[in-house]
Amino acid sequence: xxxxxxxxxxxxxxxxxxxxxxxxxxxxxxxxxxxxxxxxxxxxxxxxxxxxxxxxxxxxxxxxxxxxxxxxxxxxxxxxxxxxxxxxxxxxxxxxxxxxxxxxxxxxxxxxxxxxxxxxxxxxxxxxxxxxxxxxxxxxxxxxxxxxxxxxxxxxxxxxxxxxxxxxxxxx
Amino acid sequence: xxxxxxxxxxxxxxxxxxxxxxxxxxxxxxxxxxxxxxxxxxxxxxxxxxxxxxxxxxxxxxxxxxxxxxxxxxxxxxxxxxxxxxxxxxxxxxxxxxxxxxxxxxxxxxxxxxxxxxxxxxxxxxxxxxxxxxxxxxxxxxxxxxxxxxxxxxxxxxxxxxxxxxxxxxxxxxxxxxxxxxxxxxxxxxxxxxxxxxxx
Numbered sequence: 001x002x003x004x005x006x007x008x009x010x011x012x013x014x015x016x017x018x019x020x021x022x023x024x025x026x027x028x029x030x031x032x033x034x035x036x037x038x039x040x041x042x043x044x045x046x047x048x049x050x051x052x053x054x055x056x057x058x059x060x061x062x063x064x065x066x067x068x069x070x071x072x073x074x075x076x077x078x079x080x081x082x083x084x085x086x087x088x089x090x091x092x093x094x095x096x097x098x099x100x101x102x103x104x105x106x107x108x109x110x111x112x113x114x115x116x117x118x119x120x121x122x123x124x125x126x127x128x129x130x131x132x133x134x135x136x137x138x139x140x141x142x143x144x145x146x147x148x149x150x151x152x153x154x155x156x157x158x159x160x161x162x163x164x165x166x167x168x169x170x171x172x
Numbered sequence: 173x174x175x176x177x178x179x180x181x182x183x184x185x186x187x188x189x190x191x192x193x194x195x196x197x198x199x200x201x202x203x204x205x206x207x208x209x210x211x212x213x214x215x216x217x218x219x220x221x222x223x224x225x226x227x228x229x230x231x232x233x234x235x236x237x238x239x240x241x242x243x244x245x246x247x248x249x250x251x252x253x254x255x256x257x258x259x260x261x262x263x264x265x266x267x268x269x270x271x272x273x274x275x276x277x278x279x280x281x282x283x284x285x286x287x288x289x290x291x292x293x294x295x296x297x298x299x300x301x302x303x304x305x306x307x308x309x310x311x312x313x314x315x316x317x318x319x320x321x322x323x324x325x326x327x328x329x330x331x332x333x334x335x336x337x338x339x340x341x342x343x344x345x346x347x348x349x350x351x352x353x354x355x356x357x358x359x360x361x362x363x364x365x366x367x368x369x370x371x372x
Contacts, residue, residue: 058327133226155227
């Protein structure tokens with residue numbers, strides 16, 4: 001459900017305090033069915049049309065990436081929760097792609113993938129540095145926010161994924 | 173237990189090991205007595221393997237065989253710390269080793285399992301060694317690949333080693349000993365024992 005002209009599910013835009021509280025206690029939250037459906041498919045279409053380039057640093061990541069900008073309403077929503085402004089990029093992963101644990105930095109991930117199985121890898125994973133790992137299930141039209149107190153990564157995409165591709169918008 | 177044909181050739185292997193690119197490494201087939209190694213492989217059937225899963229890797233692994241209650245595996249570990257084994261490794265590699273220290277695990281990779289690129293540098297590790305206990309083909313993945321480097325980072329695959337029963341692979345650990353295990357593809361499991369020797 002969205003308020004008139006809003007791109008964000010009203011349930012979330014009216015629950016900022018609760019989301020902040022959950023993020024503070026859990027370090028990472030996933031908000032499902034985040035965008036208004038119409039906007040979600042517009043965003044998906046925009047992401048699919050974007051020009052992507054192969055991006056590899058063997059020690060850190062392997063995927064295709066491209067530029068994207070997001071509406072001010074989304075940026076304002078994120079700023080209310082995290083107090084931060086992010087730079088966004090599209091990331092497309094296929095078989096053999098991954099993103100290894102990097103700095104403890106707040107991170108935003110919008111999942112734009114339809115029909116993806118978690119057994120194929122490519123899901124978001126967060127490690128608190130003590131071996132406690134939180135795996136975020138793949139979910140189309142979800143927003144994942146981490147608060148920078150844990151390390152983020154994207155699991156290696158394995159051969160069961162076939163020719164399927166995982167699509168995210170990542171803000172760092 | 174190292175096959176005699178290899179034991180007597182350690183000095184010949186030294187120059188091969190040091191000259192091989194992208195960093196000192198060597199692969200030898202038929203390394204241990206074959207019947208002996210088969211008994212080691214069978215012993216692993218009674219050992220407990222734990223699922224290891226992170227961003228960097230996914231596979232099954234035993235605890236360090238120092239804690240194994242299976243006599244054949246304890247004896248195998250002891251043998252790898254024997255004068256015969258250590259002298260061979262030192263002569264082959266030109267590295268002086270701690271004669272009392274070894275870390276040794278068995279690993280089992282099944283379909284989709286992998287180990288992404290890393291350098292093995294930890295503590296005083298000097299030599300990394302694998303003995304393969306199963307036969308895989310090119311199409312099955314599970315290969316040990318060695319990268320060359322550009323600056324301080326891994327660049328391109330230069331060596332690719334397919335697991336074969338009783339194949340021994342050794343490389344020297346250093347700042348640029350970048351390597352990985354490629355994803356296992358399909359139902360042939362990749363069973364191996366890997367160990368590290370340490371600086372004297």
